[in-house]
Amino acid sequence: MATLDVQCEQVVASIEDRILKVVLNRPEKKNALTQQMYLAIVAALEELDRNAELRCLYITGVDNIFTSGNDVIDFMTAPPDLETSAVAKLLTTLPQTQKPLIAAVNGLAIGIGTTLLLHCDLAYAAEGAIFQTPFANLGLCPEAGSSYLMPALMGHARASEWLLLGEKLPASKAKEHGIVNDVFADAELQEKAWAKALQLAAQPPGAVRLSKALMKQHRLQVLPDVMRTEGREFGARLTSEEAAEAFGAFVERRKPDFSRFS
Ligand code: COA
Numbered sequence: 712m713a714t715l716d717v718q719c720e721q722v723v724a725s726i727e728d729r730i731l732k733v734v735l736n737r738p739e740k741k742n743a744l745t746q747q748m749y750l751a752i753v754a755a756l757e758e759l760d761r762n763a764e765l766r767c768l769y770i771t772g773v774d775n776i777f778t779s780g781n782d783v784i785d786f787m788t789a790p791p792d793l794e795t796s797a798v799a800k801l802l803t804t805l806p807q808t809q810k811p812l813i814a815a816v817n818g819l820a821i822g823i824g825t826t827l828l829l830h831c832d833l834a835y836a837a838e839g840a841i842f843q844t845p846f847a848n849l850g851l852c853p854e855a856g857s858s859y860l861m862p863a864l865m866g867h868a869r870a871s872e873w874l875l876l877g878e879k880l881p882a883s884k885a886k887e888h889g890i891v892n893d894v895f896a897d898a899e900l901q902e903k904a905w906a907k908a909l910q911l912a913a914q915p916p917g918a919v920r921l922s923k924a925l926m927k928q929h930r931l932q933v934l935p936d937v938m939r940t941e942g943r944e945f946g947a948r949l950t951s952e953e954a955a956e957a958f959g960a961f962v963e964r965r966k967p968d969f970s971r972f973s
Contacts, residue, residue, distance in 0.1 A: 715754040722751035724758075729912050730905075731755060731765050735772040741779035741819060742772050746789075749797035756801075756808050766912035766919075768808075770831075771815040771901065775839065780822025783849075787958045790949035793854070793942030798823070802855055802942070805830040806927070806934050809920050811911055815904035816840045816882070816891065825873075825890065826855035829864065832923060833911070834891040835904040836882040842890065845877040848967075850953030852944050859937040860930070864889050 715724050721737040733755045735742045752770075759768045772778055781798065785791070791798050805812075811832040820828070820836075821843045828834045836842075844861075846853050853861070853874050861870035865888040872878065873888075882894045895903045911919065948954055953972055960967035 715751060715758055717747070717750045717754040719747045719751035721745070722748050722755070724751070724755050726765065728909060729764055729766045730908050731759050731762075731768045733768060733770045735770070735776075735778050738774050738776060740782065742776045742824075743779045743782040744798075744823065745782050745785060746791065746797040749801045753797070753800050753804050756804050756812075760809050765810065766914075766916055767811045767813055767832075767908055769813045769815065769905065769908045770827075771904075772817050775818035775837070775897070777814075777816045777818055777820040777840065778822075778824040779819055780824050783958060783961050786849075786949055786954075787962075790946070793946045794939070799942060802938055803935075806856070806931060809924065810916075811919060811923055813904065813908050813911065814891075815900055816842075816885075817897075817900055820885075821845065823855060825885075826853075826857040826860075828885075828890050829855065829857060829860040833907055835900060835907065836885055836891045836894050837897040837900040838882055838894055839897050840882045840885070840894075841879050842882070842885045843877060843879045844873045846945075847875055848877040849957040850951055850955070850969075851948045851957075852941065854938075854941050854945050856930075856934045856937050856941070858941055859933060863930075 723734040723736050725732050737743060755768060759765050793799050814828055814831045814834040816834060816836040818837060819841050825842045825844050844857065861873055869888050885891045886894050953969060956969060957967045
């Protein structure tokens with residue numbers, strides 16, 4: 712078990728073969744992320760760069776769930792300040808992380824479950840994984856730099872499928888659109904993704920860090936500004952009438968009705 716500055720039973724960290732393995736573990740709520748879970752992930756990212764023994768971070772979920780995104784009840788009852796909250800801390804730390812991040816998307820990847828992947832260096836998905844960025848569906852707007860990173864990665868038309876329609880999309884689409892590197896049979900995902908992590912961990916670490924930094928230096932010039940704007944708008948949207956309708960529909964397990972809004 713790895714000792715992180717922030718302890719949280721729902722984020723289990725361990726070190727194996729110089730890889731910091733982080734497992735999201737709140738299956739009863741489909742791995743919905745709480746502020747404490749965000750802080751534990753930030754602690755893991757900080758440990759990754761601080762601990763000279765570590766080569767990369769591997770993040771995955773339990774059962775067939777990666778994460779269903781931010782806890783929607785938290786959105787309703789304690790809307791996070793997208794400039795100072797735990798999730799804001801994660802969003803500023805993620806792009807700054809020097810060592811590589813690998814995701815094994817073992818199932819549902821909703822909201823930040825998908826946008827987190829835009830900051831990973833390698834991502835692999837199980838065949839049955841489902842991806843969705845339902846920010847507009849929830850009366851919200853893109854976060855984690857996705858309003859910039861998604862169009863840059865896949866083009867505006869495809870990004871609109873993700874960010875305007877907010878549909879649930881299969882792993883094959885996530886691969887076609889460049890969000891994940893490869894798709895493996897559900898039962899083989901962990902073994903195959905872990906093999907990639909081992910391969911990466913065996914590379915010369917200085918060369919890997921430098922290569923990552925060079926690939927990411929241009930986006931780093933614009934991301935802080937993009938994320939500040941997204942954060943401000945997202946924060947305002949959390950208390951909007953449209954979001955209230957979407958959150959109410961989630962709690963009441965009904966379809967939202969946005970027909971009264973102009
Ligand atoms: N926040 C809070 N609770 C969540 C959650 C989330 N993001 N996702 C799932 N849960 C909870 C459900 O409320 C339910 O709790 P309950 O058992 O106390 O009623 C439990 O997890 C199981 O979820 P359920 O909806 O019954 O499972 P499902 O298989 O029918 O659907 C999802 C799974 C993830 C598709 C569905 O729960 C969902 O759409 N969640 C919201 C995703 C979302 O909008 N995230 C925010 C992105 S910005």
